[in-house]
Amino acid sequence: MVKRFFLGSYFFIAALPLVWLLLTSVKTRTDVIDPSFRVLPTQTVEASPPSFNPTTAGYRDLNEPISGSVHGFLHFLWNSIVIGLLSTIASVALGTSCAYGFSRFDIPGARDWLFFTLSTRFLPPLAVVVPLLVMYRTFDLPNTHIGLILLYTGFNLSLAVWLMKGFIDEIPKAYEEAALVDGYSRWQAFTRIILPQARTGMAVTAVFCLISAWNEFGFAMTLNNARAITVPVYFAGLQGDIQGIPWPRITAGVLVFVAPIVVFTVLVRNHILRGVTFGTVKQ
Amino acid sequence: MLELVDLSKTFPDGTQAVRGVSLGADPGELLVLLGPSGCGKTTTLRMIAGLESPTAGCVRLDGQEVTHSPASERDIGFVFQFYALYPHMTVLANLEFPLQNVGLDAENRQAAINDVVTRLGIAHLLDSFPSQLSGGDQQRIALGRAMVRTPRLYLMDEPLGTIDTGLRSDLRETFRTQQLDLEVTTVYVTHDQEEAMQLADRIIIMRDGVIVQEGSPHEVYDEPADLYVADFLGSPGMNLVQGRWEDQGERAFFATKESRISMPQIEIENDRDITLGVRPEHVSVETPLEESAAHLTGRVKRSEYRGDHYILHLDTPAGPFLVRSDRAHTSGQMNVRLPDERLCLFDTKTGRRLA
Amino acid sequence: MTAYGEGAIIRAARNDVLGRDGKYGWPQSDCWNSTLIPHENDHLKYAFVGPALLLLIALNIFPLFYSLFLSFTNAELSGGAATFVGTANYSTVFSTPRFATAMRTTATFVCLAVAIEVSLGYALALCFRAPFRGKSVMLAVLLVPMMLSPAVVGLYWNVILNGNYGILNQILGALGAGQPQWLTDPDLKLYSLLLIDVWMWTPFAMLISLAGLNAIPGHLYEAAQIDRASRWTVFRRITLPLSFPLVALAALFRTTDALKLFDQVMAVTGPNDEATQTLSALLYQVIFRNYKMGQGSAYAMVVLVIVIALSTIFVRHIQTFQTRHGRAA
Ligand SMILES: Nc1ncnc2c1ncn2[C@@H]1O[C@H](COP(=O)(O)OP(=O)(O)OP(=O)(O)O)[C@@H](O)[C@H]1O
Numbered sequence: 023m024v025k026r027f028f029l030g031s032y033f034f035i036a037a038l039p040l041v042w043l044l045l046t047s048v049k050t051r052t053d054v055i056d057p058s059f060r061v062l063p064t065q066t067v068e069a070s071p072p073s074f075n076p077t078t079a080g081y082r083d084l085n086e087p088i089s090g091s092v093h094g095f096l097h098f099l100w101n102s103i104v105i106g107l108l109s110t111i112a113s114v115a116l117g118t119s120c121a122y123g124f125s126r127f128d129i130p131g132a133r134d135w136l137f138f139t140l141s142t143r144f145l146p147p148l149a150v151v152v153p154l155l156v157m158y159r160t161f162d163l164p165n166t167h168i169g170l171i172l173l174y175t176g177f178n179l180s181l182a183v184w185l186m187k188g189f190i191d192e193i194p195k196a197y198e199e200a201a202l203v204d205g206y207s208r209w210q211a212f213t214r215i216i217l218p219q220a221r222t223g224m225a226v227t228a229v230f231c232l233i234s235a236w237n238e239f240g241f242a243m244t245l246n247n248a249r250a251i252t253v254p255v256y257f258a259g260l261q262g263d264i265q266g267i268p269w270p271r272i273t274a275g276v277l278v279f280v281a282p283i284v285v286f287t288v289l290v291r292n293h294i295l296r297g298v299t300f301g302t303v304k305q
Numbered sequence: 306m307l308e309l310v311d312l313s314k315t316f317p318d319g320t321q322a323v324r325g326v327s328l329g330a331d332p333g334e335l336l337v338l339l340g341p342s343g344c345g346k347t348t349t350l351r352m353i354a355g356l357e358s359p360t361a362g363c364v365r366l367d368g369q370e371v372t373h374s375p376a377s378e379r380d381i382g383f384v385f386q387f388y389a390l391y392p393h394m395t396v397l398a399n400l401e402f403p404l405q406n407v408g409l410d411a412e413n414r415q416a417a418i419n420d421v422v423t424r425l426g427i428a429h430l431l432d433s434f435p436s437q438l439s440g441g442d443q444q445r446i447a448l449g450r451a452m453v454r455t456p457r458l459y460l461m462d463e464p465l466g467t468i469d470t471g472l473r474s475d476l477r478e479t480f481r482t483q484q485l486d487l488e489v490t491t492v493y494v495t496h497d498q499e500e501a502m503q504l505a506d507r508i509i510i511m512r513d514g515v516i517v518q519e520g521s522p523h524e525v526y527d528e529p530a531d532l533y534v535a536d537f538l539g540s541p542g543m544n545l546v547q548g549r550w551e552d553q554g555e556r557a558f559f560a561t562k563e564s565r566i567s568m569p570q571i572e573i574e575n576d577r578d579i580t581l582g583v584r585p586e587h588v589s590v591e592t593p594l595e596e597s598a599a600h601l602t603g604r605v606k607r608s609e610y611r612g613d614h615y616i617l618h619l620d621t622p623a624g625p626f627l628v629r630s631d632r633a634h635t636s637g638q639m640n641v642r643l644p645d646e647r648l649c650l651f652d653t654k655t656g657r658r659l660a
Numbered sequence: 661m662t663a664y665g666e667g668a669i670i671r672a673a674r675n676d677v678l679g680r681d682g683k684y685g686w687p688q689s690d691c692w693n694s695t696l697i698p699h700e701n702d703h704l705k706y707a708f709v710g711p712a713l714l715l716l717i718a719l720n721i722f723p724l725f726y727s728l729f730l731s732f733t734n735a736e737l738s739g740g741a742a743t744f745v746g747t748a749n750y751s752t753v754f755s756t757p758r759f760a761t762a763m764r765t766t767a768t769f770v771c772l773a774v775a776i777e778v779s780l781g782y783a784l785a786l787c788f789r790a791p792f793r794g795k796s797v798m799l800a801v802l803l804v805p806m807m808l809s810p811a812v813v814g815l816y817w818n819v820i821l822n823g824n825y826g827i828l829n830q831i832l833g834a835l836g837a838g839q840p841q842w843l844t845d846p847d848l849k850l851y852s853l854l855l856i857d858v859w860m861w862t863p864f865a866m867l868i869s870l871a872g873l874n875a876i877p878g879h880l881y882e883a884a885q886i887d888r889a890s891r892w893t894v895f896r897r898i899t900l901p902l903s904f905p906l907v908a909l910a911a912l913f914r915t916t917d918a919l920k921l922f923d924q925v926m927a928v929t930g931p932n933d934e935a936t937q938t939l940s941a942l943l944y945q946v947i948f949r950n951y952k953m954g955q956g957s958a959y960a961m962v963v964l965v966i967v968i969a970l971s972t973i974f975v976r977h978i979q980t981f982q983t984r985h986g987r988a989a
């Protein structure tokens with residue numbers, strides 16, 4: 023009974039911000055900054071607290087540039103999509119082949135390499151960004167999509183290698199061995215036998231890489247100030263301007279931005295534990 | 306055709322799975338590797354296939370050294386202990402996979418597949434996925450996948466290990482027929498001695514990573530090289546009675562604590578510890594008895610019904626003793642004649658066969 | 661064939677084979693005791709692991725050394741010539757109060773965040789053990805926050821925490837609990853960040869704790885029941901110790917992550933707010949607002965020493981965790 027109550031109240035409190043997000047996106051700006059409690063959407067004209075008149079204006083004006091910025095939301099969303107997708111493809115590809123190597127071959131110092139891979143994840147972006155910036159300037163990479171794609175690929179490799187290693191370890195070696203004795207090369211065995219069987223693992227890994235590239239902020243903000251700005255950087259940049267912020271439009275944008283993440287989370291729900299613990303804990 | 310010379314494998318963890326195995330197979334010959342679980346059969350097979358690197362020794366195929374060449378260059382058909390059917394492919398795709406990189410055109414591939422499909426009777430399974438099939442069916446497909454090509458060598462790792470007895474001998478025959486038709490040299494691993502006897506041109510008995518005996522089914526059954534083989538082959542195994550050799554000049558005896566059995570003259574030093582072995586089916590229940598013949602007297606404790614025969618459990622002064630008989634005997638004393646030509650004598654200490 | 665004993669058998673077998681009327685015709689060969697040559701060619705395995713590891717080295721190891729080098733110079737963000745300044749940057753790091761403040765702020769945040777998230781998460785996991793209707797939906801909803809972008813979450817929480825119209829204060833007002841200024845009161849700002857972090861990451865600790873709890877074999881509880889152990893004893897002697905390794909794992913994950921806290925700071929209070937300036941925010945301020953790249957690198961090196969020390973502990977834990985659970989790393 024106590025448990026029920028505790029669980030119920032936590033759930034209520036935790037879900038509230040999500041619900042409020044939804045409500046804010048369908049209010050007018052005046053209603054958002056109205057200190058009186060407005061929670062119930064209603065159709066009646068001139069609704070008074072606790073009701074408000076829902077509107078889709080936030081979604082309609084989604085792409086209007088805010089306070090002097092040249093581009094609208096969709097521009098930044100496009101940057102996020104391009105950078106997220108391409109870096110995800112690259113990390114999953116590199117991570118899968120690396121994980122396969124560690125899973126199937128005797129590689130000197132394998133254990134140390136794997137933990138080196140994992141530990142790259144712990145470095146705070148701000149602590150390594152200076153030399154990266156210098157390197158990037160040398161190669162003309164700041165402010166480019168490719169610069170961030172490269173960086174996110176590397177950043178997500180720890181995740182991709184560890185997750186994929188867990189998945190590939192679960193595929194019995196006998197399958198490749200059967201292909202090897204049937205006259206296929208190691209590479210063919212990898213592409214024709216392992217990859218098809220690792221599909222679920224690759225999909226799960228891709229989702230987690232995409233989420234972390236999609237959400238990344240530290241590097242995106244410091245290596246960029248013009249052309250390849252992603253959504254989190256764009257949103258966080260609005261912070262100084264709280265009073266003037268068109269909240270309905272922003273929250274509509276936030277919802278559009280997080281919707282794919284929520285969908286993907288639901289798709290990989292059986293593997294979430296594995297994903298967030300780098301494959302060290304299996305369900 | 307296939308030659309193994311002093312082949313050894315020590316795993317990185319120190320396990321000596323195979324220790325100096327040497328053997329050879331003639332073209333078209335079917336060798337059976339027989340031995341208890343963990344004796345190194347699979348490891349030997351994997352080294353022949355190129356899936357494991359030997360730590361010493363060498364492997365030759367057609368006179369050509371292949372010890373360290375990749376598995377894919379050896380042209381071998383392998384059936385794994387646990388099927389290893391590709392779970393993401395249908396049965397048909399599984400059967401087709403080994404043919405796809407050997408440069409056959411579609412028509413010939415189809416013909417090869419049709420051939421095994423009819424031989425194994427798996428036409429109705431072609432569109433299913435391995436996970437939808439029973440163990441027996443999966444085993445058949447695994448067999449089919451190896452048989453669909455005509456490789457230089459078949460390696461079979463307990464290919465029928467999980468199938469019911471009836472189907473099992475059917476499949477065994479199917480495979481043997483095809484193997485004889487195609488004259489493909491085969492190394493067949495099993496721990497089922499009956500299967501070994503049924504299939505083998507030559508049986509190789511392994512134990513603890515070492516070959517203990519090698520020979521035709523006839524040889525290994527009738528002339529076991531040591532106590533281990535004597536006990537391991539046959540069901541039930543050989544009767545083994547411990548005793549002492551008494552050489553009295555013109556006559557020799559095998560003496561246990563309570564009995565003395567007269568023996569033919571053999572060059573064995575007096576007083577040596579000897580184990581006498583004789584198979585239950587080679588002794589005969591006889592009354593009356595020739596005085597001079599080797600015999601044992603015992604009391605029947607129990608008759609075990611085996612369908613077409615009985616196994617009598619006897620209590621003799623020399624210890625428990627089994628006799629195969631056509632009739633049941635419920636009780637009473639009986640004489641058992643031990644035919645000279647069927648007796649095996651082993652040195653008790655070393656286990657080696659003396660005569 | 662009567663030989664027995666290893667050596668004899670091998671010899672016998674070989675003679676037997678060799679002696680068969682030359683049927684096998686061994687060519688005399690030097691293959692005996694050949695050294696262990698893996699028959700897979702060596703280049704292949706490095707082709708599999710190489711690209712990923714090279715990228716990781718390029719993006720991590722090289723920058724570390726370069727950062728070390730920069731920390732002894734007075735390099736500026738804008739470029740231009742940098743000169744060697746010895747350990748001057750490190751003296752600055754250890755003499756400026758704001759580094760000590762940032763350390764204290766970060767430590768406070770990490771300790772509170774980890775303690776609250778792990779204990780609250782563990783408590784929730786205990787409630788989630790038994791099956792009930794709607795459990796999976798509830799779990800799914802709870803897991804959403806940790807999948808969201810911290811920067812975006814930070815921005816959005818401005819709406820919730822706003823002193824005038826924020827929903828939190830509307831509720832507190834209704835309860836008669838006053839109107840704390842979450843975003844502007846220097847004493848509360850850090851706790852606002854903490855609140856956001858707890859909202860996002862408690863379910864994470866819960867998820868891992870739940871895995872730990874579910875892995876406890878049921879027969880232990882049956883045995884305890886037969887022994888008539890009290891519920892508290894059962895919890896203290898079975899539940900807690902057996903789920904501890906995973907709870908520790910959750911705590912370590914959260915520690916290394918909370919240590920990096922930056923995104924929410926930027927989105928809620930900005931990098932130069934004294935009350936919430938974490939180490940990462942300080943680094944940002946020094947490098948990108950004061951343009952002092954050399955000095956920033958010195959700060960970064962000190963931060964890295966701390967992070968690497970902590971992550972080593974983490975890695976050790978994962979290693980023992982994995983060996984104990986029987987999976988090779
Ligand atoms: N990869 C390995 N690492 C370490 N030891 C191994 C490895 N593979 C096998 N062994 C050990 O080597 C010995 C021989 O194994 P092998 O699989 O060849 O036996 P087997 O005769 O095929 O037995 P079974 O009838 O059970 O299949 C066993 O003791 C086994 O534990």
Ligand SMILES: [Mg+2]
Nearest residue numbers: 346347386462
């Ligand atoms: Mg085996």
